[in-house]
Amino acid sequence: MDPVERLYLDAMMEDAAVPAHSLRPQLLAGARARRRPAAPTADWAQPYAGRVAAMDALLASAVDDDWARVIVEGWTLQELVAHLAAKDGLVAASVGAPVLGPPMGAADSLGRTGDVQAYERARSPEQTRRDWRAQADALCRHLAALPPTTPATLDGLEFAVRDHILARGLETWIHAADAAQVAEIRLPDPVPEHIRPTADLCARLLPWTMLFSGLDGAGHTLHLTLTGPGGGEWRVALGVADTEPGEPDVRITADVVRFCFLLGGRGDPEDFPAEVEGDLSLAQDVLTTALAFSGP
């Protein structure tokens, strides 16, 4: 920033003034009407609620052309938002939360995505945005009273609802980043407290992504260091049936956001920026299979 401007603003700070009455209550009420805050929900679901709010902020600036532009998977922005609504609806159905949109037919991600997209194509992009947000917020409200360990199933995978919701948060984040990239808008990362549990989910998924790719990491241990805000250290037993991690066979250090995005299918595992020590071929196996669960 220009030094003269900084000087001017600092001088203005010395000359600051306050309104006769605080505008704060008015401001917060007005804010709520202009843009809906993140839905109130359980603590563990807040990373998801936050990404929904961020995606919605991005969609608020979309104009007609933006909605018709292909973002990813050959889907337009409107179809992508319908896809998010479809998967959110499936998780909602699995835990007894309200399911919005067309009557439930296909109950798998791709089938339900097709149904919701067909339904939304007949509506305006703005309606699609509202439908998606209404589904996400209804799910958040339902989660407020739900134990995080409640089992939930999506596409045949049964995990604690907390993990499904973290995965929904990651997918919403990744698709918001896809859309922001096309629109040439810089999307800030989630706050560190939201990245941390998302990264934790990604670390815990590694034995499963390996197994899903036909590799059994049983008896091997990974020491994972994720750097940047929200990062941390994990010791991961790479066999799904392993009870305790042992001494690490391999150490991988990588940026926490890049690592989450790798799990989400963004980034080339062959060219993934990571520091690796120890069993290099095991590291290779971990990284190349990391995106096994990343569907559309």
Add this chain to the structure above:
Amino acid sequence: MNRRHGSVVPVEAPYDDRLLHQRVVGGDESALGEVYDRLSPLIFGLSLRVTRDRLIAEDITQEVFLLFWERPLAYDPDRGTLRAWLATIAHRRAVDHVRAEERRRVSAIGPRLFEREPVRLEDTVLAADEAERVRQAVSALPDGLREAVELAYFGGRTYRQVGEELGVPEGTAKSRIRLALRRLAGALAEEEV
């Protein structure tokens, strides 16, 4: 209020600007409240200075923070501080208001003989002629104050370094700079509009 880090003024958005921005993007209302608490005295003071109307200045202040909440992605922390971003919007709106008032008056009493050149407002708080006025106000400061301000703002020195170069304790350097800032605010106020 005016939080200072290692150097006198942060050049890029400091970490808490980024964090507040991340929270606002994520729909956290309490972050908007914090931004308001921290920056509304500046934004209101600036709007009041330009418009000289408390009600209008309140409206502008309200609108600036609402806009940040509604379209948080319009702000990019890599391009500057949140303070400068909000001040730029407030300044632009305040000037727009004054001009609209002026046009109304002109159309009521007939055209002026010489219209002033319209000031171009881009993505800066200060137009070129306004920046020039700030520079002039700095050069009109008493030497002791002027040197301290020049070292801190144009020389990028910390309070401690300013003190060392002027041969005074850090605390003295700091109070000279604050006094200078207050004098500048006063001098600029006298010539406003």
